[in-house]
Amino acid sequence: MASDLTIGAARPARKRSMGLGAGMLVQAWRTAEFKVGLVVFIGLMLISIFGPDLLGLSATRFDVAARFLPPMPLDGSRWPHLLGTDQLGRDLFVRSFIGLRNALVIGVTSVIGMFLVGSLVGMVAGYWSGWVSLVLMRLTDAQMSIPVIILAITILGVSRPTPASIILVLILAGWPAYARFARSATLSERRREYVKGAQILGAMDPRILFVHIAPNILPPIAFVAILDVARMMIFEAIFGFIGIGVQPPTPTFGTIIADGMKYLINAWWITTIPGLLLAISLCSINLMGGALERARNKRLQGVG
């Protein structure tokens, strides 16, 4: 009870000294789903960075004697293969977490890239109507008409797929959606009175666009982008699955799952464990994204 009172008394003072961003984080931190998401996410990150080295296992070394070992508590499992081994006796724990690391790097970088490119194009097209908008939006339409998989097969099929080229393909395939969204948001925001207010003060167009319009339209887009990280990780897995992803011996979710498919009946864990890891990490990201978005809305409506 006493702690409740002190929080209540301290809040107005703290609220006054915080900007929108910091206030949003504090607000989000108060919700359970943000905490859960953050703890799970940080845990996964730590394991995927330090786990493989701690266990002292290699992701690529074969061990024919230790093929198809099930995950730990099950019969026939053996230390240190926590999550069992695959058809060649490679440790699944290490492979999965390295796969997760790659998937995360590719997912996050590609989303940031497509968010930046798409939003910039969309905002420019939305703010300056006329031929600028026309050219940019037709370009967007052209890009949008090519399916991701076709684009990926064309580009990654003729060159050797590296993480960088995969990221590039994903950005190329993903930015038009952001451009469309940013353009429509800019179009409606441009007609708002505060934009007119800034014009009256004498602000130049770039200033209006980046200081006044961008902070209002980008956060909602960014929250959608967080959900897209998940989608990009799935795409990365799909690329791996059809053989145009990051090439073996580097383990990725896609290649592990694709290889494990053949042994699904006898050794279900080979495909299930990377799949579960993917699902858990996506859940944690979405939980955090959702909490942040709700926190921002609350702050702007003055509820929290």
Next chain:
Amino acid sequence: MSTRKVVLEVKGLSVQLQREEGPAAQILSDVALTLAQDEVIGIIGESGSGKTVLSRALVNWVRAPLRVTSGSLLYRGRDLFRLPESEMQRLRGREIAYIGSDPGSALDPTLPVGNQIVEKLCAINPSLTKSEATAQALRVLDAVRIPSPKQRFHEFPFQFSGGMMQRAMIVDALVTNPAFLVADNITQPLDVTVAAQILRLLRELQRDFNTAIIFVSSALGVVNEIADSVLVLASGKVVEEQPVRSLVAAPEHDYTRQLIRDVPRIWSDGGASGPVSAEPAGERETVLSVRDVAKFYEVRDRRRLFGRRTVQAVRGVTFDAYKGENLGIVGESGCGKSTLSRLLSHLEAPDRGQILFKGQDIAHMSSKQILALRHRFQLLLQDPYNAIPPHLNIGRTIAEALLVHGGLRRKEIDERVRSTMAEVGLPAEIHDSLPVGLSAGQRQRVNIARAMVLDPELLILDETLSALDQVEQGKLLALFERLQVRRGITYVYITHDLSMVRRVCNRIAVMYLGRIVELATNEATFFNPSHPYTRALLSAVPVIEERPYKAETYLLEGEPPDPIDIPPGCTFRTRCPFAFDRCAAEDPILLRRGPADFAACHLGDEAAAREGRSLPRVFESTR
């Protein structure tokens, strides 16, 4: 009185706002009222006094976080609060009707207006056939004087003007012949002449349909026009209830007295309510000179594939604003006021004519010069909610003006922001908070501070005060006056509020369809206007005093013509009660009528005088 049947009886009604944290706030406490058949009760109060909550509570439409804590709502002896929801659903719309203040959001934008009314009729009376319902809807549309109802029936809400939509809402509410109607601030978004038409219409319909009406409004002048008795609401309590005449004549409660004292007077108490700095005599420095400015917009013609039509928004406006004066530009919506304000503040360039600021033509300036000019030349926008960015804190919003113009160090900017905030009456604590919790008045002060921090010489106020209530308006006007005395600012008030213009402006320009039809001093505009349109406006202003310009003589019917098809001759003749044959042939120009008075009307020139035509004289001599 006792012989009349009581329709609605409210006893001890209390409503609380349940907050997530902290104690519940009392919104209404112990409200009691009795509404008899075919009686009109007006409810007035400032914003925040609980008017809207009360009007919602009267139709048993209180939703969380609001909660009715006590009281009963007896409709013909039955307590509505204790009725099951299905029963309530049956009463609402059939016997109890409600009209809100925003007709635009009350109609479904995807359905023709007529269909929406028919749908309601059929829902209420399933035995009605479609054609019967249509016929009935058409009858009522005709009754509210919607021109050519047959054609209007099939039009969509966006094709209706605000006044037409409000009429449609009245139709929608009255079509089922309800026992009582709650009208929540229905004239607020409308122009004065249209609002006056709606009030007159409501009064007539009330007689024809025998409907009891509860008329909620924030303006005593409006309530005065329609209500039999008035309930005064102050912070959720009824402080006084009286018949309207005696309330105005002899208010009993202190709050009511204050309220009545605050209502602006136009004609009574003589020049005392006129502007303080009313001294337009002598040669004074011209700050802003507008010469024959016109603006046209091209719009798509939807009837033809590649057709384009021209909207003549502003059609040749000429006036000067002198240093230190208050110039008012009044007119109804669609008369080109807002376009003019955009032209004056150089958001858009005029298609014709010149705008000179201190003798320099704005059109021929480089962008650098214009930026320098904006320092001295600011526009205040209408909507306090959208005009300030939601994501920046107050201090940063005000500082933005200085950041845009540059050349100052952080510390200097911060000092100027804080001193300006103090000057316009903003508490220093809100410097770092987001604008979200601020009231409309405070937001408008932020807006003012943002302009003032640049130290301008000319301020254009585009309906800046119309979103605020009377008290807040008064405070801001006093603030403008103080700033004017201290800094010698010139104000151009662009507004539809005649009583405010009467209070503050030295000279007044009346606009109609993109042109100034009368430009005169304050006295001449209100006591001897030479244009029938000015008189029509004056006959429609909601006031609590005896008006010299009677609605029977001057009030207009209908709405201004479309600015696309402007009628030849005098543009006002289609609605002018005094129009004669010359008006159709010749377009009158602004001619001198007095020392500083100009009007564009054939009535009052020599040729018309020879024919014995003139406007009736109301005040024997211009005072």
